[in-house]
Amino acid sequence: MKEKLFKYTTMFISFFSVIFLLGIILSIFIEGFPLFREVNLLDFIFGKQWNPTHYEPEFGILALIVSSLIVTIIALIVSIPLGVGSALYISEVTNKKIKEILKPVVELLAGIPSVIYGLFGMTVLGPFLSNIFGIPIGLNAFTAGIILGIMVIPIISSISEDAINSVPNSLREASYALGANKWETIIKVVLPASKSGVITSIILGFGRAIGETMVVLMVAGGAPGFPKSIFRPVRPMTSSIAAEMGEATIGSLHYHALFAIGIILFIITFFSNLITNIVKDRSSR
Amino acid sequence: MVKKSLSVKNFNLWFADKHILKDISFSVPQNKVTAIIGPSGCGKSTLLRSINRMNDLIDSTKINGNIYIDQGKIYSDKIDLSELRMKIGMVFQKPNPFPKSIYNNVAYGLKIKGVKKSKIDEIVEKSLKDAWLWDEVKNRMDNSALDLSGGQQQRLCIARALATNPEILLLDEPTSALDPKSTSKIEELVLDLKETVTVLQVTHNISQAARISDFTAFLYLGELIEFGETERVFTVPQDKKTEEYIEGKFG
């Protein structure tokens, strides 16, 4: 029957997503696991030396993980106030006309390819900050964090904005009726009411930032050692994979090690995504 | 003896655990207008939708009993749903023309049946004439149906339903979303239509039922309380509930 055929075709095709996801998980695990025959998992995660190309290679990625976290945290410090602030401004303060202009502008910021952010960071912000703060190398964790932060603003802004918009008007009216002014209403009523959506946006921003490759590849400096300060060049997990895959022979231990980093990265973003879903589910109750 | 075109026999319907229609039995006379009245939530629309098996679209539906048309049981594996719904037309409470041209709206049922283009043109014109809409739209058949006024859209929906040559026309509160002028136009149209189709109309407007129907069924909390010729039901109702409803004591 034509009906059944159509239905089962759509059903079958939508299962592709599951297959693709399984494919991704399987492939990085299959290619990453061989490393653990040679290197103990704990040594891998907590080892401080990442020297894959040495005569006696060392595969400790603690420095890489910490670098990823530092850059991401700096990014969040930048993007949370700017993103949430923008979202509040667009939703609560502006009128409809300005909103129509601002929203596409934020969307535009979201559409800029990451490599261009990287280019800007590398050639403009890096040297600029180097001059201003007198740091020897402009390409470091701090600069990368700032660029990353700006890149993440639209994500936090648009998802927070959705959450803020869905706060029922009746709450705002109640606040005004009790004599509160606009700012008080925003801070004491609207923001708390949209808390879970804003938190979701932040976690999503975190996931995006920690998974970003090109910006950190071009701006963070590229030194895979343990960062002694945020003004030192670093090499987060993503840029390590990107930078070294070109040199690693397919099937070599180094190759497997890079996939192993991929496993750790995937697990981090998977759990961050999981937390997002939990927060979302809880809020809709 | 008035020929019966539709018979409902011991019909029960549940949505999940809720017993919506309770053991309903009556027969709808051919080429007459039968009104289904009753307070909100009593199951009128559900009953109507059972006749063209629109309730099948809801997962949790369970039924017992059956409904009979000339061709036999409606609830049977042997019935072709598509054919059934072409024989039984439905017009909804809120006019719902497709976002297509006026022509393509009326032609929709024919196109999916694979009717030849020349025949379609003929049937479209006839249906629009039968729905008293032809003169108003004949020069703009390619315009969007959504440009028409509410009353026109509803007449379009009637034309669209008539195009598949149904024997029975189900009207689910067809005028409740319309203004008084459009309402009376459609009421007159219905009286005209009964010459060719059997009309079953749900209405929450008691006076409308009194105006246009030949027979009336009164539904209350899922049960058929009373059924009979409209004049009789309205002047000498047999059940106390019927009397109270007609007098407006509840609704």
Add this chain to the structure above:
Amino acid sequence: MIPRKLKKNIGINILRGAIGISILFLGLFLYTIFSKGGSVLSLSFLIEIPKNGMTEGGIYPAIIGTFLLTVFSILIAFPIGLFSAIFLVEYAHKGWFTRTIRVAIGTLSAVPSIIFGLFGLTVFVVFFNMGVSILSGSLTLAIMVLPYIIKTSEEALKAVPTSFREASIALGATKSTTIIRVVLPAAIKSVITGIIVSIGRVAGETAPILFTAATYYTRELPGSIMDEVMALPYHIYALMTEGTDPLRQEAIAYGTAIVLLGLVLLVSTAAIVLRYTIRRKQKW
């Protein structure tokens, strides 16, 4: 004690500042890119191949490469995405099957782009032996953009009022006919808007094509989908990291950025305009 009114004004201005800084950055960003890259922009930049070790000439092969990668990946992802959306909106019920699919789509959308690159490398390039090629790159990009296409198509389908579906069924149409003749035509504009935005997203991605399709320099334009290609985003990266003449190449990199940005801007504007016309002209 700061008076309430003053607090309010400070507060509102802080918010104003937040968006102000963001916009300021956007302006600064665009200004920098156009001023640094403007010098190399010319018609020949767009239609010539690079010369002299990437220090002169144009970026034509990169434009072609990005074009091909984008077209092929969208060609692959669009039908899969649309059919998945049709299933989710029109047929899916609350069982484990649907939930699994939704979880998969959600998880896919959160996977970092470099992981897609790793996946593409080991599966397409190595396992299926497609090598570094347009095919490998397109397949990788297709899977990456699939969740977005599914999401936008779903929204488009959901926006079609149920009353249309009911009217169609009541006229005797089957569910599949209803979807094909009523729902899809009504949703198509929004679906296309989603595709247009996807074009922008795919064109700008570097990480997935790093190991699967992109190369710094090819002698000729790709002859088949099994060839490797240059691509705009990768070109920018490569110029800045593998280049031999930083001064000249920085300008070329910015010029390339302008072209890429121009594409993204074009696509975003088209989407905004489309959405606007849909909202305006849609009578339902």
